[in-house]
């Protein structure tokens with residue numbers, strides 16, 4: 268059993284006993300962990316306000332090698348999510364990110380770039396940078412890329428032919444995880460259509476560079492949201508709980 272120090276995002280807090288909680292944390296160096304926080308429910312908690320969902324904190328924990336829970340020994344708040352009181356859309360978007368992080372990652376499987384992306388995204392949502400809609404799409408595209416689930420957007424996922432009719436509607440195969448040309452589309456199920464503009468938006472957001480857009484045209488918002496919701500639900504095998512709340516945010 269070793270004592271470890273790292274930065275963490277609080278994903279979930281569940282009451283464990285009258286005085287203790289079990290917390291799920293996305294840590295920068297150790298991936299997702301579940302730890303017992305003894306005394307976290309006491310009025311004078313040793314963790315003070317560090318263990319709220321969406322809080323970013325410095326933690327020290329005892330890492331168990333066996334199946335049992337890790338033991339959280341310290342948590343010091345670095346940043347609290349404050350936008351909750353002013354903008355429900357930003358709060359839902361941030362909660363959705365936490366839900367996706369918990370669903371898309373395994374315990375003890377660290378992805379430093381994913382942690383950094385999530386931290387940056389939560390800070391963007393909290394500080395009001397860009398539209399929450401765009402911030403969410405950026406997170407999803409980059410997170411899927413880090414985890415090896417990027418949708419294939421520029422070439423047909425069936426035959427690798429580049430997309431060559433840029434003004435026509437695009438077919439996206441949910442089972443195949445990418446766009447389908449006319450001949451590969453034949454006979455496929457779970458295919459959804461999207462406009463050429465929505466497709467361009469998704470391509471722009473999938474590119475990891477500093478020039479990426481911070482807004483999405485009104486005409487593309489519903490369609491890009493719908494396709495990402497469907498694609499993520501398909502990947503996970505269920506519909507994330509918070510999807511119904513994020514379809515209307517702007």
Ligand SMILES: [Zn+2]
Nearest residue numbers: 423426448451
């Ligand atoms: Zn094809």
